[in-house]
Amino acid sequence: MKFAVIVFPGSNCDIDMFHAVQDELGEEVEYVWHDETDLSRFDGILLPGGFSYGDYLRSGAIAGFANVMKEVKKAAEQGKPILGVCNGFQILLEIGLLPGAMKRNQNLKFMCRQVELVVQNANTVFTSSYSNNETITIPIAHGEGNYYCDQETYDKLEKNNQIVFTYKDNPNGSLLDIAGIINERGNVLGMMPHPERAVDELLGSADGLKLFQSIVKNWRESHVTTA
Numbered sequence: 403m404k405f406a407v408i409v410f411p412g413s414n415c416d417i418d419m420f421h422a423v424q425d426e427l428g429e430e431v432e433y434v435w436h437d438e439t440d441l442s443r444f445d446g447i448l449l450p451g452g453f454s455y456g457d458y459l460r461s462g463a464i465a466g467f468a469n470v471m472k473e474v475k476k477a478a479e480q481g482k483p484i485l486g487v488c489n490g491f492q493i494l495l496e497i498g499l500l501p502g503a504m505k506r507n508q509n510l511k512f513m514c515r516q517v518e519l520v521v522q523n524a525n526t527v528f529t530s531s532y533s534n535n536e537t538i539t540i541p542i543a544h545g546e547g548n549y550y551c552d553q554e555t556y557d558k559l560e561k562n563n564q565i566v567f568t569y570k571d572n573p574n575g576s577l578l579d580i581a582g583i584i585n586e587r588g589n590v591l592g593m594m595p596h597p598e599r600a601v602d603e604l605l606g607s608a609d610g611l612k613l614f615q616s617i618v619k620n621w622r623e624s625h626v627t628t629a
């Protein structure tokens with residue numbers, strides 16, 4: 403399986419993402435600059451964390467207009483798995499591939515620490531290697547991670563099982579502890595915590611690796627046929 407790690411001016415978790423895929427997961431991966439106009443050679447798209455375009459206007463607002471995002475939307479329409487982590491999640495919200503918006507953390511501070519998440523939906527291509535209600539440890543590192551949406555959107559998210567991860571002990575004021583959501587079709591996941599920074603016990607947790615393994619397992623099951 404071949405992954406793209408999309409790089410914007412100001413991305414700062416692209417190397418972590420690349421490392422997780424190449425060295426811990428053992429799959430093919432390439433850095434792709436934000437002006438790329440063809441993502442057809444990739445099977446999965448990863449939008450890493452950081453401060454794209456300096457977080458000006460709002461986090462992710464300017465990145466939403468980058469050339470490559472037209473291709474990311476196309477890949478999403480084709481059903482390819484798209485994972486947005488932290489700033490990647492913020493970008494997915496800005497372009498409307500996921501519903502809702504991000505506000506500044508309730509305490510107005512940048513927060514960087516390990517948090518416990520509860521897997522609310524283990525029946526997705528990103529989470530099938532976890533179990534429902536499993537608690538996992540993944541680090542956060544953000545200033546704008548306070549997820550918000552209106553009641554109608556929340557009801558829809560809940561009804562369709564689109565809330566994938568919640569915080570056990572909400573660090574940022576996020577609506578009903580939401581840490582990660584998926585689109586209705588099930589191929590676009592956004593999450594504030596960083597699974598790519600939890601892929602080895604030396605980093606404090608290896609709980610994030612299963613997320614990447616789930617993507618590959620599901621992709622293989624639907625694409626690789628044995629003769």
Ligand SMILES: NC(=O)CC[C@H](N)C(=O)O
Pocket residue numbers: 415450451452453454457461487488489490512543544545546547
């Ligand atoms: N690690 C990150 O992706 C940082 C996210 C973002 N720009 C924020 O501080 O909210």
